[in-house]
Amino acid sequence: MKSLYSAVTSTNILFSKNGGRIYPGEFHFGTSYYFGVSHSQINLCATWPIASNGSADHKNQFNKRSLNKISLIYRIAGSGGSLSDTQYKSQRKTAQQSGQKILLVDDSSTTLLIEEMTLREHTQYELVTARDGEEAVEKAIAEQPNLILMDVVMPRMNGFDACREMRKHEALRKVPIIMVTSRGESCNVEQGFESGCNDYVTKPINGAELVEIVNGYLVGQGQSQ
Amino acid sequence: MTFKSEPPSLRNIPNADLAGLERDLRQLSLRYMRQSMELPLNHNDQAVRAKLYAAANALQQAVREGMVADAIFEIGSNLIGCEQMALLVTSKKQDGVAFSGSADFNPQQLEAIRRNAKRILEEAPADSIYIKSGPEDRSFLSSLGISARIPFRLDSATKGAIVFFNLLPQRSGLDAGDRELLKLLCAYTGPCLAANQIKHQETSGWVQL
Numbered sequence: 001m002k003s004l005y006s007a008v009t010s011t012n013i014l015f016s017k018n019g020g021r022i023y024p025g026e027f028h029f030g031t032s033y034y035f036g037v038s039h040s041q042i043n044l045c046a047t048w049p050i051a052s053n054g055s056a057d058h059k060n061q062f063n064k065r066s067l068n069k070i071s072l073i074y075r076i077a078g079s080g081g082s083l084s085d086t087q088y089k090s091q092r093k094t095a096q097q098s099g100q101k102i103l104l105v106d107d108s109s110t111t112l113l114i115e116e117m118t119l120r121e122h123t124q125y126e127l128v129t130a131r132d133g134e135e136a137v138e139k140a141i142a143e144q145p146n147l148i149l150m151d152v153v154m155p156r157m158n159g160f161d162a163c164r165e166m167r168k169h170e171a172l173r174k175v176p177i178i179m180v181t182s183r184g185e186s187c188n189v190e191q192g193f194e195s196g197c198n199d200y201v202t203k204p205i206n207g208a209e210l211v212e213i214v215n216g217y218l219v220g221q222g223q224s225q
Numbered sequence: 226m227t228f229k230s231e232p233p234s235l236r237n238i239p240n241a242d243l244a245g246l247e248r249d250l251r252q253l254s255l256r257y258m259r260q261s262m263e264l265p266l267n268h269n270d271q272a273v274r275a276k277l278y279a280a281a282n283a284l285q286q287a288v289r290e291g292m293v294a295d296a297i298f299e300i301g302s303n304l305i306g307c308e309q310m311a312l313l314v315t316s317k318k319q320d321g322v323a324f325s326g327s328a329d330f331n332p333q334q335l336e337a338i339r340r341n342a343k344r345i346l347e348e349a350p351a352d353s354i355y356i357k358s359g360p361e362d363r364s365f366l367s368s369l370g371i372s373a374r375i376p377f378r379l380d381s382a383t384k385g386a387i388v389f390f391n392l393l394p395q396r397s398g399l400d401a402g403d404r405e406l407l408k409l410l411c412a413y414t415g416p417c418l419a420a421n422q423i424k425h426q427e428t429s430g431w432v433q434l
Contacts, residue, residue: 082412108302108303109286109299110280110283110299110300110303111279111303113278113279113283114275114276114278114279114304115284116263117258117275117278118264118266118275121262122266132353136359148413174338177371182302182308182393183393183394184305202393202395203303203393204276204303204304204305204306204307206272206305207266207271207272207275208266208267208271208272211266221424
């Protein structure tokens with residue numbers, strides 16, 4: 001059976017201390033909703049079961065009241081939807097903000113290839129690349145990316161040092177930096193956070209995880225701009 | 226161990242075959258790219274196709290640039306999640322084994338490889354891909370810390386193997402997707418290494434064991 005999709009973007013949702021609730025009146029019961037979320041840095045990209053009364057409950061780790069903007073794309077199993085797979089892909093791209101830029105930094109051509117292919121196919125972000133830490137700092141200053149995905153072990157300047165260097169520049173202080181590391185042990189992760197990075201993903205790169213984490217930082221950021 | 230300035234002696238493949246090899250890898254790479262792009266991100270096979278695309282692309286570039294061993298180490302490190310890899314190539318003239326390894330081996334591991342190189346190539350059976358089955362695997366290869374051994378052939382004869390040792394901590398084992406990558410390496414490493422000798426640009430050091 002052909003899958004059909006529809007989409008809603010920029011739904012404002014007020015989360016209370018104990019979780020959030022949305023009432024998507026026109027949504028279908030028993031469907032699963034796929035999310036890319038928000039400037040709150042909480043990644044909701046997960047299946048969200050819809051209750052029979054049409055509401056969707058989400059228990060989350062919010063510890064304060066916050067207004068979140070969510071790009072919501074949902075798939076309707078069976079008939080009743082209005083979009084084909086191709087239209088769904090197009091809408092999903094539209095749901096993300098165009099005009100945002102990601103700096104990809106890696107000395108590995110295979111990793112860069114997978115990152116570029118995945119992000120070009122599944123998002124609309126503009127991509128800039130660098131092959132080592134020094135080039136990354138130069139490009140970050142020149143290009144002012146909205147997000148940086150950076151390898152750790154690189155020639156000339158490693159990812160941690162490049163991250164520290166970037167944080168010295170006012171314009172780059174708040175830019176999310178996600179380390180792409182082959183070393184996921186806690187000591188390496190701690191070192192990454194100490195250098196000023198916001199998050200990390202481990203190699204080998206998984207496309208779904210990559211898009212999820214990038215959208216987690218950028219979708220909300222784009223809507224708030 | 227004596228250092229050699231060039232890769233071990235495999236039969237040089239004719240230039241016509243070299244062009245064919247590059248063409249095959251380019252077509253393979255494009256096919257995997259299309260397959261990857263057609264699948265939704267949450268499809269199990271999407272990530273596998275993307276990695277196959279990147280691996281075929283890396284081998285194609287490596288043949289052109291004469292950097293095949295480096296490309297194999299890059300594939301292992303970035304697509305499989307293993308930073309301890311060795312290339313073992315049988316050497317008829319010296320009745321020995323030529324070795325090229327990634328940088329992460331300690332002296333004890335290198336000595337273990339030197340002592341057991343021939344047996345590593347001959348075990349389990351020699352012409353099949355070996356993948357460690359889990360912690361319960363008590364085989365000889367597993368006892369050396371080997372996660373996978375991928376034989377490669379030239380002219381239908383097994384000429385050596387790629388050996389993956391300990392995986393990175395985030396990898397608990399190799400899965401079906403990894404097996405697809407290993408099959409690609411099994412099929413193309415022999416011809417690519419042979420093609421490499423035409424270029425003589427390999428940067429990875431080779432050691433005669």
